[in-house]
Amino acid sequence: MAYIEGHARDQALLLPASVEDYVSADNAVRFIDAFVEDLDLGEAGFLRTRPKATGRPGYSPRDMLKLYLYGYLNRVRSSRRLETEATRNLELIWLLRGLRPDFKTIADFRRDNRSAFKAVFRAFMVLCRKLDLFGRELLAVDGTRLKAVNSRTRNFTKARLDKYVKSADERLEKYLAQLDDADRGEEAGTTRRSEALAAKIARVREQRQVSEAMLEQLKASGESQISLTDPDARAMAAHPKVGVGYNAQVAVDAKHKLIVEQHVTNAGSDLGFLAETAGAAKDLLGVDRIDVVADMGYYMGEDIAACERAGITPYVARPQRGTAVGDGRFPKERFRYDEAADCYHCPGNQRLDTRYRWLQGGHIIVQYSNPRACGGCELKAQCARGSFRRITRWEGEAVLDRMATRLAVRPEILNIRRETVEHPFGSIKQWMNQGAFLMRGLDKVRGEFSLTALTYNLRRAINLVGVQGLIRAVQA
Ligand code: SF4
Incomplete structure (x- = not known):
């Protein structure tokens, strides 16, 4: 038996006559195209939704948004990789009709329109609601930590800076004593040793000054830590694998595990986010009452009371503290x-x-x-x-x-919580490979996570109703 052979590279082939023939009816790019064409980008907050009357024409925000939705859906998020894909990927060539924006144009679009991506996420959520993909009875709220563009070594807490200043003082004392000894010595090589010690002392003094300046900065700002690469990122103390990052809060509908609401904060804990996250999700789902389940990280009396006042019935297990x-x-x-x-x-x-x-x-x-x-x-x-x-x-x-x-009557709800939230978090981090942000700053990572959550929902919805089902809903 022989292996299946490809054709000879110099053989003349009768390839399909148009790019259209390469894109099947159930290809996700067909839905991305229909969905973005139907959006009111001006209302969503996108810039340059009308072409300039003079000067060199720019790219339409619709084409750029299509490019990003395709990229996030297919694990291609970097502007340089998107630039490359736009030149060689037939699906993208179809979607962009052969347009080839350079990486800077692509990157600028994401940066300049970061606040508008949430409106696109919500527009897709409205479409899912039209398709009756939400159960609208039970929400699971949870938070996940995603890495920021800031290494642990570039993050400084007050405790770390205090420790450094103390250690610098000890080293300075030791080096100065050694310098005195060297200066008193008369043996050969003493001058070279004195010079080396003086250089060490200068280096430690300089680093100590930098630490002191950061401590002053912390005191003035009232913050507890400083991140040098991404100033908004925070050390997630309880999540050593993430190190320095952000906290993405989501409310997931239990019926099909679709994300209804999401927002990103730099708070290290989930405490106090239950009513805010579930309340926004309830409003978006348009229901008078809804149940919400969350883990014990959300156990906070005032927040639970706020849920009840807002028509949300909370289920949060009591932590064993005290x-x-x-x-x-x-x-x-x-x-x-x-x-x-x-x-x-x-x-x-x-x-x-x-x-x-x-x-x-x-x-x-x-x-x-x-x-x-x-x-x-x-x-x-x-x-x-x-x-x-x-x-x-x-x-x-x-x-x-x-x-x-309530929990004693319905203990199984805690298992439903785990199954419901683990699906989006697992998919986003493992399957979609989006466990780390590419951008810096809270505003920008919020825009990025809106794209991530939107494309997670898009993938789920395609599995549930198919590309043609989604296109029909857009056109209905
Ligand atoms: S120690 Fe006091 S509170 Fe505890 S069981 Fe005995 S009587 Fe009750």
Whole structure:
């Protein structure tokens, strides 16, 4: 048996007569073309949507947007690679009708129109809604950390700078003492050694000055760290693999795992982003009520209360925090709150009443205890660290109790959360290879992530309804 052979390179071939013949009916470029042609780019915020009356004609923003959508969909994000692909890739040649913008024009378009990409993401989301691709019943909110164009060595926290200044002082003291010794010495080679030490001292002093200047800068700005390459990027302390990066928040509809809302921040934690992210998604889905599930990184009383006020029913597992948990003593969940009597019932069947009240962070905190009962309790070793157990309660904590009751009835919702959010994050980082930003600055990475989330949704929608189904929806 022989292998399948290709044709001879010098053989004359009857190739298809037009580029159109190379692009099948179900090729994604046909949808990109129809979708972008249908957009109101001026309303979306794109620049130069009308050609200039004079001067050399520029490229249409429609063609440039098509190029980027194709690139992000096919893991080609760099402007230089897009320039190359536009000259040799038949799908792109079809999409751009043979246009060949240079890499600078391509890069400038993404930079200048970074704020408009979110409107394109939302326009596609509206199309998905028209196709009934959203369940509009349950959202999963989560955040993922994506690398910034800033290495760990170019990021400085106050602690790191303080440590450096201290170590510089120690080294300076050591070098100066060595220099004194060398100056006193009379043996041959002393001059050369003195010169080397003086050079070292100058270098350390210079680096110390730079660190001091950065510390002053931190003090003046009130920030906790400085990133030299991308000033907006932050060290993601809890995510060592990412190092310095950004936090992309998404709300994913559970029906087909499509991203409904997304935004990027440089906050290291997810705390406080639940109501904001789920609220925007609920408005976009046009529903009066919706359920939202998130991991314990979102467990924050005020945020949970804000969800309830906005018509969002939250499901967030309670994190096991506090000294009692750390010491292996009874966690707070073992104490049952009695709303009617405003007291707690402890594992020893005793009643803990209000003892103190104070204001903390604008909220009233109430402490409950029963020192007399604890004094003679057999469970004390498992429960109290001091002479009696104290339980504190935020005045609005009823919202957390209601959520705990809901979760007890519907525990499987936490597994649905994992399956729902892991799909987009896994696809974006692994399959789409977009776990790191190419641009610098919060505004620019927000634009970049809008393209990433849009093309993730586009890939999902093509799998669900096909290219022709999407084109029909655009034209309907
Ligand atoms: S130590 Fe106090 S709070 Fe704890 S179980 Fe005993 S009586 Fe209840």
